[in-house]
Amino acid sequence: MALEFDRSIIGQVFDETSFPAVTTEEIVDYALSLGETNPLYIDEAAAATGPYGGLIAPPTFVSKLRAQKFTPEHLPKFGKFGFDGGRDLELYTPVRPGDELVMLSTIHDIYEKTGRTGSMYFIVIRNEVRNQKGEKVAVIDHRIMQR
Amino acid sequence: MNTFYFEEIEEGDELPAIDFFLSKDGVRQFAKTAGMYFPRFTDDEGARAEGLPGMIAPGVMSLGLLARMISDWNPAAVVKRIGTTFRSPVLPDRNVHLRGAVTQKNDEDHTAECDIWMENDDGERWVIGTATVVLPVKA
Numbered sequence: 001m002a003l004e005f006d007r008s009i010i011g012q013v014f015d016e017t018s019f020p021a022v023t024t025e026e027i028v029d030y031a032l033s034l035g036e037t038n039p040l041y042i043d044e045a046a047a048a049t050g051p052y053g054g055l056i057a058p059p060t061f062v063s064k065l066r067a068q069k070f071t072p073e074h075l076p077k078f079g080k081f082g083f084d085g086g087r088d089l090e091l092y093t094p095v096r097p098g099d100e101l102v103m104l105s106t107i108h109d110i111y112e113k114t115g116r117t118g119s120m121y122f123i124v125i126r127n128e129v130r131n132q133k134g135e136k137v138a139v140i141d142h143r144i145m146q147r
Numbered sequence: 148m149n150t151f152y153f154e155e156i157e158e159g160d161e162l163p164a165i166d167f168f169l170s171k172d173g174v175r176q177f178a179k180t181a182g183m184y185f186p187r188f189t190d191d192e193g194a195r196a197e198g199l200p201g202m203i204a205p206g207v208m209s210l211g212l213l214a215r216m217i218s219d220w221n222p223a224a225v226v227k228r229i230g231t232t233f234r235s236p237v238l239p240d241r242n243v244h245l246r247g248a249v250t251q252k253n254d255e256d257h258t259a260e261c262d263i264w265m266e267n268d269d270g271e272r273w274v275i276g277t278a279t280v281v282l283p284v285k286a
Binding site for chain 2: 026029030032033034035036037038039040041051058059060063064066083084085086087088089090091143
Protein backbone atom coordinates (compact mmCIF):
# COMPACT_ATOMS: atom_id res chain seq x y z
CA MET A 1 0.00 0.00 0.00
CA ALA A 2 1.46 3.29 -1.04
CA LEU A 3 1.59 5.92 1.60
CA GLU A 4 -0.90 8.44 0.29
CA PHE A 5 -2.33 11.25 2.32
CA ASP A 6 -2.71 14.99 2.25
CA ARG A 7 0.73 16.20 3.28
CA SER A 8 -0.61 19.66 4.11
CA ILE A 9 -1.59 18.34 7.57
CA ILE A 10 2.11 18.15 8.48
CA GLY A 11 3.24 21.06 10.59
CA GLN A 12 -0.23 22.52 11.14
CA VAL A 13 -1.09 23.27 14.75
CA PHE A 14 -4.18 21.20 15.56
CA ASP A 15 -4.32 21.74 19.31
CA GLU A 16 -3.37 24.33 21.87
CA THR A 17 -3.86 23.35 25.49
CA SER A 18 -3.25 25.57 28.53
CA PHE A 19 -2.65 23.90 31.87
CA PRO A 20 -3.41 25.12 35.38
CA ALA A 21 -0.36 26.38 37.30
CA VAL A 22 2.04 23.60 38.27
CA THR A 23 2.05 23.00 42.02
CA THR A 24 4.92 21.98 44.30
CA GLU A 25 2.89 18.99 45.43
CA GLU A 26 2.38 17.81 41.87
CA ILE A 27 6.14 17.94 41.19
CA VAL A 28 7.08 16.19 44.44
CA ASP A 29 4.43 13.46 44.02
CA TYR A 30 5.55 12.81 40.46
CA ALA A 31 9.22 12.61 41.50
CA LEU A 32 8.52 10.33 44.46
CA SER A 33 6.43 7.95 42.35
CA LEU A 34 9.62 7.35 40.32
CA GLY A 35 11.69 6.81 43.46
CA GLU A 36 13.57 10.09 43.03
CA THR A 37 15.76 11.17 45.94
CA ASN A 38 17.34 14.19 44.21
CA PRO A 39 16.68 17.20 46.51
CA LEU A 40 16.19 19.44 43.45
CA TYR A 41 12.88 17.67 42.82
CA ILE A 42 11.61 16.78 46.29
CA ASP A 43 13.09 19.06 48.95
CA GLU A 44 12.05 22.71 48.71
CA ALA A 45 14.41 23.95 51.42
CA ALA A 46 17.48 22.16 50.02
CA ALA A 47 16.60 23.14 46.44
CA ALA A 48 16.38 26.80 47.49
CA THR A 49 20.14 26.80 48.15
CA GLY A 50 20.88 24.90 44.90
CA PRO A 51 21.67 26.02 41.35
CA TYR A 52 18.05 26.94 40.50
CA GLY A 53 17.24 28.77 43.73
CA GLY A 54 14.19 26.57 44.20
CA LEU A 55 12.45 23.36 43.32
CA ILE A 56 12.35 22.22 39.70
CA ALA A 57 10.50 19.31 38.09
CA PRO A 58 12.32 16.19 36.88
CA PRO A 59 13.05 16.36 33.13
CA THR A 60 10.34 13.87 32.20
CA PHE A 61 7.61 15.76 34.11
CA VAL A 62 6.40 17.30 30.82
CA SER A 63 5.48 13.81 29.56
CA LYS A 64 2.44 13.90 31.84
CA LEU A 65 0.90 16.85 29.99
CA ARG A 66 -2.05 15.70 27.92
CA ALA A 67 -3.34 17.69 24.98
CA GLN A 68 -7.11 18.12 24.75
CA LYS A 69 -6.94 16.67 21.28
CA PHE A 70 -4.18 14.09 20.97
CA THR A 71 -4.54 13.75 17.19
CA PRO A 72 -6.19 15.90 14.53
CA GLU A 73 -9.73 15.03 13.43
CA HIS A 74 -8.68 13.90 10.00
CA LEU A 75 -5.66 11.82 10.86
CA PRO A 76 -5.25 9.23 8.11
CA LYS A 77 -5.62 5.64 9.27
CA PHE A 78 -3.04 3.28 7.87
CA GLY A 79 -3.60 0.21 9.96
CA LYS A 80 -5.92 -1.58 12.34
CA PHE A 81 -3.84 -1.26 15.47
CA GLY A 82 -2.00 1.63 17.04
CA PHE A 83 0.88 1.30 19.49
CA ASP A 84 2.83 3.77 21.55
CA GLY A 85 6.20 3.37 19.87
CA GLY A 86 8.23 5.74 21.97
CA ARG A 87 8.91 9.20 23.19
CA ASP A 88 11.68 11.69 22.50
CA LEU A 89 12.14 14.74 24.71
CA GLU A 90 14.30 17.80 24.06
CA LEU A 91 14.54 19.88 27.21
CA TYR A 92 15.18 23.57 27.59
CA THR A 93 13.99 25.69 30.53
CA PRO A 94 13.11 23.59 33.60
CA VAL A 95 9.54 23.53 34.94
CA ARG A 96 9.04 25.23 38.31
CA PRO A 97 6.11 25.49 40.71
CA GLY A 98 3.70 28.20 39.55
CA ASP A 99 4.49 27.73 35.87
CA GLU A 100 1.53 28.05 33.55
CA LEU A 101 2.37 25.79 30.66
CA VAL A 102 0.94 25.89 27.17
CA MET A 103 1.34 23.05 24.70
CA LEU A 104 1.01 23.27 20.91
CA SER A 105 0.55 20.08 18.92
CA THR A 106 1.43 19.34 15.31
CA ILE A 107 1.84 16.28 13.14
CA HIS A 108 5.59 16.34 12.65
CA ASP A 109 6.05 13.45 10.28
CA ILE A 110 4.43 10.38 8.78
CA TYR A 111 6.53 7.60 7.32
CA GLU A 112 6.48 3.96 6.44
CA LYS A 113 8.88 1.19 7.38
CA THR A 114 8.88 -2.24 5.85
CA GLY A 115 10.11 -5.15 7.90
CA ARG A 116 9.82 -8.93 8.05
CA THR A 117 6.18 -8.83 9.03
CA GLY A 118 5.07 -6.25 6.49
CA SER A 119 4.63 -2.51 6.50
CA MET A 120 4.33 -0.32 9.53
CA TYR A 121 3.37 3.31 9.59
CA PHE A 122 4.77 5.82 12.00
CA ILE A 123 3.01 9.02 12.89
CA VAL A 124 5.11 11.49 14.84
CA ILE A 125 3.08 13.90 16.93
CA ARG A 126 5.07 16.84 18.23
CA ASN A 127 4.15 18.81 21.35
CA GLU A 128 5.93 22.06 22.00
CA VAL A 129 5.71 23.25 25.59
CA ARG A 130 6.22 26.88 26.65
CA ASN A 131 5.86 28.62 29.98
CA GLN A 132 4.07 31.86 30.90
CA LYS A 133 7.19 33.89 30.03
CA GLY A 134 7.15 32.47 26.52
CA GLU A 135 10.29 30.43 27.19
CA LYS A 136 10.62 27.12 25.41
CA VAL A 137 10.38 24.32 27.97
CA ALA A 138 10.36 21.15 25.91
CA VAL A 139 9.69 19.51 22.58
CA ILE A 140 8.09 16.10 22.90
CA ASP A 141 7.79 13.69 19.98
CA HIS A 142 5.37 10.76 20.24
CA ARG A 143 5.97 7.96 17.79
CA ILE A 144 2.70 6.19 17.12
CA MET A 145 3.02 2.93 15.21
CA GLN A 146 0.18 1.61 13.11
CA ARG A 147 -0.03 -1.73 11.43
CA MET B 148 24.35 10.34 45.84
CA ASN B 149 27.42 12.19 44.74
CA THR B 150 28.10 14.96 42.33
CA PHE B 151 31.08 14.63 40.04
CA TYR B 152 32.58 16.47 37.12
CA PHE B 153 32.66 15.98 33.38
CA GLU B 154 36.42 15.48 33.63
CA GLU B 155 35.90 12.46 35.85
CA ILE B 156 33.88 10.32 33.48
CA GLU B 157 35.09 8.13 30.64
CA GLU B 158 33.49 6.59 27.60
CA GLY B 159 32.41 3.11 28.59
CA ASP B 160 31.57 4.05 32.17
CA GLU B 161 28.47 2.26 33.39
CA LEU B 162 25.74 4.13 35.19
CA PRO B 163 24.95 2.56 38.57
CA ALA B 164 22.25 -0.04 37.88
CA ILE B 165 18.88 0.09 39.58
CA ASP B 166 17.33 -3.33 40.22
CA PHE B 167 13.93 -3.47 41.80
CA PHE B 168 10.59 -5.23 41.98
CA LEU B 169 8.05 -3.27 39.92
CA SER B 170 4.87 -3.70 41.93
CA LYS B 171 1.34 -3.16 40.64
CA ASP B 172 0.82 -0.62 43.40
CA GLY B 173 3.91 1.22 42.26
CA VAL B 174 2.52 1.43 38.73
CA ARG B 175 -0.88 2.61 40.04
CA GLN B 176 0.83 5.27 42.12
CA PHE B 177 2.70 6.54 39.07
CA ALA B 178 -0.46 6.41 36.93
CA LYS B 179 -2.21 8.52 39.53
CA THR B 180 0.49 11.19 39.82
CA ALA B 181 0.94 11.29 36.04
CA GLY B 182 -2.78 11.72 35.35
CA MET B 183 -2.98 8.35 33.59
CA TYR B 184 -5.33 6.46 35.84
CA PHE B 185 -6.74 4.27 33.06
CA PRO B 186 -7.73 0.58 33.28
CA ARG B 187 -4.75 -0.66 31.26
CA PHE B 188 -2.42 0.81 33.90
CA THR B 189 -4.45 0.00 36.98
CA ASP B 190 -6.04 -3.44 36.82
CA ASP B 191 -5.61 -6.75 35.04
CA GLU B 192 -9.22 -7.18 34.00
CA GLY B 193 -9.49 -3.71 32.54
CA ALA B 194 -6.26 -4.28 30.63
CA ARG B 195 -7.46 -7.66 29.28
CA ALA B 196 -10.64 -6.00 28.05
CA GLU B 197 -8.31 -3.87 25.89
CA GLY B 198 -6.57 -6.96 24.53
CA LEU B 199 -3.50 -6.77 26.74
CA PRO B 200 -2.14 -9.74 28.70
CA GLY B 201 -2.62 -7.86 31.96
CA MET B 202 -2.01 -4.43 33.41
CA ILE B 203 1.06 -2.68 32.02
CA ALA B 204 3.24 0.21 33.11
CA PRO B 205 2.86 3.40 31.06
CA GLY B 206 5.70 3.93 28.59
CA VAL B 207 6.36 7.30 30.15
CA MET B 208 6.92 5.57 33.50
CA SER B 209 9.83 3.66 31.97
CA LEU B 210 11.04 6.95 30.50
CA GLY B 211 10.82 8.58 33.92
CA LEU B 212 12.61 5.70 35.64
CA LEU B 213 15.46 5.85 33.16
CA ALA B 214 15.79 9.59 33.77
CA ARG B 215 15.86 8.85 37.50
CA MET B 216 18.80 6.52 36.93
CA ILE B 217 20.68 9.50 35.47
CA SER B 218 19.65 11.66 38.43
CA ASP B 219 20.87 8.96 40.87
CA TRP B 220 24.16 8.69 38.97
CA ASN B 221 24.85 12.40 39.21
CA PRO B 222 22.22 14.70 40.76
CA ALA B 223 23.90 17.69 39.08
CA ALA B 224 23.58 16.20 35.58
CA VAL B 225 21.17 18.15 33.36
CA VAL B 226 19.25 16.05 30.83
CA LYS B 227 19.10 17.93 27.51
CA ARG B 228 17.57 15.13 25.50
CA ILE B 229 16.16 11.74 26.33
CA GLY B 230 14.53 9.34 23.92
CA THR B 231 13.08 5.91 24.47
CA THR B 232 11.60 3.22 22.26
CA PHE B 233 8.93 1.03 23.83
CA ARG B 234 9.79 -2.37 22.39
CA SER B 235 7.40 -4.50 24.39
CA PRO B 236 4.82 -3.92 27.11
CA VAL B 237 6.28 -3.57 30.60
CA LEU B 238 4.38 -5.97 32.86
CA PRO B 239 4.53 -5.23 36.57
CA ASP B 240 4.69 -7.75 39.42
CA ARG B 241 8.22 -8.75 38.45
CA ASN B 242 11.81 -7.55 38.66
CA VAL B 243 13.09 -4.87 36.33
CA HIS B 244 16.63 -3.69 35.83
CA LEU B 245 17.64 -0.22 34.71
CA ARG B 246 21.01 0.02 33.00
CA GLY B 247 23.09 2.62 31.24
CA ALA B 248 26.53 3.42 29.89
CA VAL B 249 28.41 6.46 28.60
CA THR B 250 28.97 5.99 24.88
CA GLN B 251 30.54 9.34 24.01
CA LYS B 252 32.04 12.41 25.70
CA ASN B 253 31.81 15.78 23.93
CA ASP B 254 34.46 18.18 25.20
CA GLU B 255 33.07 21.27 23.47
CA ASP B 256 29.79 21.35 25.39
CA HIS B 257 30.60 19.03 28.33
CA THR B 258 27.94 16.57 27.42
CA ALA B 259 27.87 12.82 27.66
CA GLU B 260 25.88 10.58 25.35
CA CYS B 261 24.45 7.59 27.19
CA ASP B 262 22.74 4.39 26.20
CA ILE B 263 19.94 3.60 28.63
CA TRP B 264 17.63 0.63 28.85
CA MET B 265 15.26 -1.41 30.99
CA GLU B 266 15.50 -5.18 30.95
CA ASN B 267 13.82 -8.12 32.66
CA ASP B 268 15.42 -11.04 34.54
CA ASP B 269 16.10 -12.81 31.24
CA GLY B 270 17.99 -9.82 29.85
CA GLU B 271 15.25 -8.92 27.37
CA ARG B 272 15.35 -5.21 26.72
CA TRP B 273 11.79 -3.96 27.04
CA VAL B 274 12.71 -0.31 26.66
CA ILE B 275 15.81 1.10 24.98
CA GLY B 276 16.96 4.65 24.57
CA THR B 277 19.63 7.30 24.58
CA ALA B 278 20.19 10.51 26.50
CA THR B 279 22.39 13.57 26.26
CA VAL B 280 23.36 15.02 29.62
CA VAL B 281 25.37 18.10 30.55
CA LEU B 282 27.79 17.59 33.43
CA PRO B 283 29.37 20.26 35.61
CA VAL B 284 33.00 21.13 34.90
CA LYS B 285 35.82 21.85 37.32
CA ALA B 286 36.27 25.57 37.88
